[in-house]
Amino acid sequence: MLLPDFQLMLAQPIFLCTLILYAIGWFITFIGACILGNMSLLWVVVFYNLFVLLGVTLAVSTDAVHTYRLAIVAYIAGSLPLTFFMISVTIGSSVAPSNAAASGMIFQSLPLIFWIIYFGSEEDSLVKRSIGSFTVLRTPGAVTSNGVAHGVSSSSPEQQYQQQQELSSVVVAPAADYAYKARALYSYEANPEDSNELGFVKGEILDIVDNKGKWWQARKQDGTVGIAPSNYLQLI
Known part of the structure; x- marks a missing residue:
């Protein structure tokens, strides 16, 4: 069984930044959902996006992105419309927790867009080569x-x-x-x-x-x- 190696994420600063942004956005949305309490669809999005967060983190930290790339892209593609729909429902409300939940989902949507492009691109594509140029290589070498x-x-x-x-x-x-x-x-x-x-x-x-x-x-x-x-x- 492959164990997570978080040095793999530290070696990819751009991915690590998007992961942190996504985690912050998810936490803000989670707090807003806890205060609101009565929006069942919002909770569906919260738990679905948590699953995406854990799945992407595990895939990168075990160096299994290539193996599960299609599954990752599929789950992210499912998360995007749900996230955008909940943003349209919750944003602009007179209730502060609703706006907080919308703000958190806006934070999550940006990494989601980046990930679907990154994980969906082939290894020899311009996107992968450009992002890969920022990768910190590990020893030996x-x-x-x-x-x-x-x-x-x-x-x-x-x-x-x-x-x-x-x-x-x-x-x-x-x-x-x-x-x-x-x-x-x-x-x-x-x-x-x-x-x-x-x-x-x-x-x-x-x-x-x-x-x-x-x-x-x-x-x-x-x-x-x-x-x-x-x-x-x-x-x-």
């Missing part, structure tokens, strides 16, 4: 000026030694059974000092032998075999 990961991270001598030990423990077997496929989330430039490493570009599809460990044995479409950092890849 240092980022060059053009946003390409290069080699093994050099944060400390101890970490360097540990990473080199991990690399040396991976044995490349060209005749292995490649049971999985993965998509490259970021470009990676192989360390020229390690002949086992495999370089690839963002969006490239690789064949994978095993999906355990920090380094996976991978094969490119041209038949090149090597090892690749697992946190630059997403199983498909």
